[in-house]
Amino acid sequence: MNLPAWLNPEPWLNRTFTAADVQHALGAESPDEETLAALLSPAAADFLEPMAARAQALTRRHFGRTIQLYVPLYLSSWCSGGCAYCGFASDRQTDRHALEFDAVEKELVAIKAMGFEEILLLTGERSHKANLDYLRECVKLAARKFHNVTIEVFPMSGNEYAQLAEAGATGVTLYQETYHPETYDRMHRWGPKKDFFQRLEAPERALAGGLRFAGLGALLGLADPRHDMLALYRHARHLQKTYWQTGLTISFPRIRTEAGGFVPPHPVDEKMLAQIIFAFRIVLPDVPLVLSTRENAAFRDGMAGLGINKMSIASKTTVGGYGDRGSEEGQFDVSDTRGLDEFCAMLRSKELEPVFKNWDGVYRLTA
Amino acid sequence: MLKLGNVEFKSRLILGTGKFSDTATMIAAIEASGTELVTVALRRFNRDKPSDDLCAPLAKLKGVKLMPNTSGAMNAKEAVRAAQLGRELSGSPFVKVEIHPNPHHLMPDAIETYLAAKELAADGFIVLPYIPADPVLAKKLEDVGCAAVMPLGAAIGSGSGLSTAEMIKLIIRDSNIPVIVDAGLRAPSEAARAIEMGCDAVLVNSAIAAAKDPVAMAKAFALGVKTGYAARQAGLMPKSDIAVATSPLTSFLK
Numbered sequence: 306m307n308l309p310a311w312l313n314p315e316p317w318l319n320r321t322f323t324a325a326d327v328q329h330a331l332g333a334e335s336p337d338e339e340t341l342a343a344l345l346s347p348a349a350a351d352f353l354e355p356m357a358a359r360a361q362a363l364t365r366r367h368f369g370r371t372i373q374l375y376v377p378l379y380l381s382s383w384c385s386g387g388c389a390y391c392g393f394a395s396d397r398q399t400d401r402h403a404l405e406f407d408a409v410e411k412e413l414v415a416i417k418a419m420g421f422e423e424i425l426l427l428t429g430e431r432s433h434k435a436n437l438d439y440l441r442e443c444v445k446l447a448a449r450k451f452h453n454v455t456i457e458v459f460p461m462s463g464n465e466y467a468q469l470a471e472a473g474a475t476g477v478t479l480y481q482e483t484y485h486p487e488t489y490d491r492m493h494r495w496g497p498k499k500d501f502f503q504r505l506e507a508p509e510r511a512l513a514g515g516l517r518f519a520g521l522g523a524l525l526g527l528a529d530p531r532h533d534m535l536a537l538y539r540h541a542r543h544l545q546k547t548y549w550q551t552g553l554t555i556s557f558p559r560i561r562t563e564a565g566g567f568v569p570p571h572p573v574d575e576k577m578l579a580q581i582i583f584a585f586r587i588v589l590p591d592v593p594l595v596l597s598t599r600e601n602a603a604f605r606d607g608m609a610g611l612g613i614n615k616m617s618i619a620s621k622t623t624v625g626g627y628g629d630r631g632s633e634e635g636q637f638d639v640s641d642t643r644g645l646d647e648f649c650a651m652l653r654s655k656e657l658e659p660v661f662k663n664w665d666g667v668y669r670l671t672a
Numbered sequence: 673m674l675k676l677g678n679v680e681f682k683s684r685l686i687l688g689t690g691k692f693s694d695t696a697t698m699i700a701a702i703e704a705s706g707t708e709l710v711t712v713a714l715r716r717f718n719r720d721k722p723s724d725d726l727c728a729p730l731a732k733l734k735g736v737k738l739m740p741n742t743s744g745a746m747n748a749k750e751a752v753r754a755a756q757l758g759r760e761l762s763g764s765p766f767v768k769v770e771i772h773p774n775p776h777h778l779m780p781d782a783i784e785t786y787l788a789a790k791e792l793a794a795d796g797f798i799v800l801p802y803i804p805a806d807p808v809l810a811k812k813l814e815d816v817g818c819a820a821v822m823p824l825g826a827a828i829g830s831g832s833g834l835s836t837a838e839m840i841k842l843i844i845r846d847s848n849i850p851v852i853v854d855a856g857l858r859a860p861s862e863a864a865r866a867i868e869m870g871c872d873a874v875l876v877n878s879a880i881a882a883a884k885d886p887v888a889m890a891k892a893f894a895l896g897v898k899t900g901y902a903a904r905q906a907g908l909m910p911k912s913d914i915a916v917a918t919s920p921l922t923s924f925l926k
Binding site for chain 1: 718721744745754757777831878
């Protein structure tokens with residue numbers, strides 16, 4: 306299976322970059338694939354400090370001294386998918402839950418009380434418990450309380466996305482996991498997720514359906530990170546050109562050793578992750594870059610404002626985690642377990658303002 | 673005096689309120705700037721969480737008027753809704769119409785801005801639209817009752833300065849309402865130049881909020897604006913790059 310020409314990163318993968326190429330890329334006036342490939346290259350590993358300085362300057366210019374905060378809410382751990390790396394895959398022995406609507410309401414109340422205004426609703430692959438009807442109701446409940454409601458769920462049809470937009474959803478996060486088709490096929494052992502292109506094209510269907518923000522990403526660790534990051538960049542640029550009114554965000558989730566003993570075949574260490582984030586800030590200076598609580602506190606503190614301008618905090622990856630079931634096994638282990646106040650105090654000590662509300666429900670389709 | 677609608681301002685510096693590291697710095701910068709008008713995005717109003725709310729601390733400032741803006745709106749319909757909600761929440765008749773459908777480069781949508789401005793002016797708002805530096809659009813906005821036009825000097829947050837200077841000069845030449853350069857300025861010298869050129873005021877945000885010392889930079893911008901205005905009052909000497917020829921071209925004239 307071949308990647309379409311607009312996505313294929315191969316032309317930039319077989320080049321060897323020198324220190325001079327990296328320096329040239331650092332000063333690029335119109336960054337492109339060549340710039341990114343140079344900044345992701347082994348030669349750029351010696352330039353982390355100047356890359357960080359450039360990333361910080363660009364972040365400050367476009368986003369100021371602010372960090373936008375959001376929080377995930379896991380609605381259901383039922384999943385028909387067979388992702389080899391996921392703690393919620395259908396062959397894992399784990400207690401399954403889906404929040405009933407009154408329990409959803411309870412979680413929403415608890416999260417709202419913490420002060421969040423942007424909430425990300427998550428489910429696994431489509432299941433008898435978590436289907437479109439269920440999700441639409443959950444979006445409606447959330448939109449009553451939160452200005453910005455986004456979803457990270459199974460890929461849907463354009464018509465289904467339109468229904469969620471009408472219910473009050475504003476954005477969709479959907480990681481391709483890996484842009485390497487053979488790896489993708491190996492990692493996704495069964496179910497609808499096996500279809501690479503059905504997933505790849507989902508953000509476009511969502512945007513055509515009326516959602517206005519799209520979050521992209523690849524799970525770092527599954528395939529050669531340079532391949533995946535170049536393809537991710539090309540995917541983002543493709544969407545920017547096709548859906549020019551879209552607000553994109555990009556996340557950098559690193560896959561960890563999960564329940565079931567999955568060991569990532571292409572581990573990405575902290576330095577490489579930082580290099581990737583700096584490189585993305587340089588080539589996409591005005592796109593929000595996101596870092597979740599998968600990463601540890603020290604790394605997150607260091608990266609805040611250094612490329613990263615949007616973060617989650619106080620996250621529970623268990624279904625019902627904000628209420629009664631806080632201690633069960635989640636989809637992945639939260640590494641930064643700090644509470645909201647502690648995290649905000651850290652941001653302020655770095656002269657960064659935590660921003661909870663950066664959008665208004667008045668701009669919603671349904672408003 | 674700068675007159676916007678029926679309100680007069682001594683200061684020709686307007687401040688944006690985003691991008692600051694904390695509320696205290698924002699307030700200190702506003703006070704240091706001597707501004708009497710600040711703009712605040714409706715999306716940063718937060719009635720549910722006072723520590724996240726930009727509106728309440730600004731409303732408390734003496735001698736500073738609030739101008740809600742519609743940043744986040746993608747079209748005229750959304751901007752009108754946002755303006756109405758902003759007026760309801762802030763009690764201010766001012767609105768900065770800001771419509772940028774592309775959330776990355778934040779360039780203003782001329783067509784939607786015109787439609788929203790027309791509707792809001794008819795609804796009694798004091799309307800200040802943020803626009804591309806387009807002299808024709810500026811006149812059309814004047815015709816529908818805007819209190820001023822705010823052409824961009826360069827992209828928001830770019831710090832590229834007065835890259836649209838020639839277009840802004842054309843806007844100034846024919847305008848009967850104040851012309852305020854909004855966006856793109858990086859240095860106080862650029863603010864001085866905008867005022868020297870004939871702009872009535874400048875709106876600055878990133879250049880102050882992202883400076884190493886925002887409060888000191890706010891003061892510097894106040895000085896820049898004052899210097900520019902004083903220079904304009906003093907009358908700049910004419911520019912002349914025409915050398916006088918040693919053999920006069922007009923010696924044949926009797």
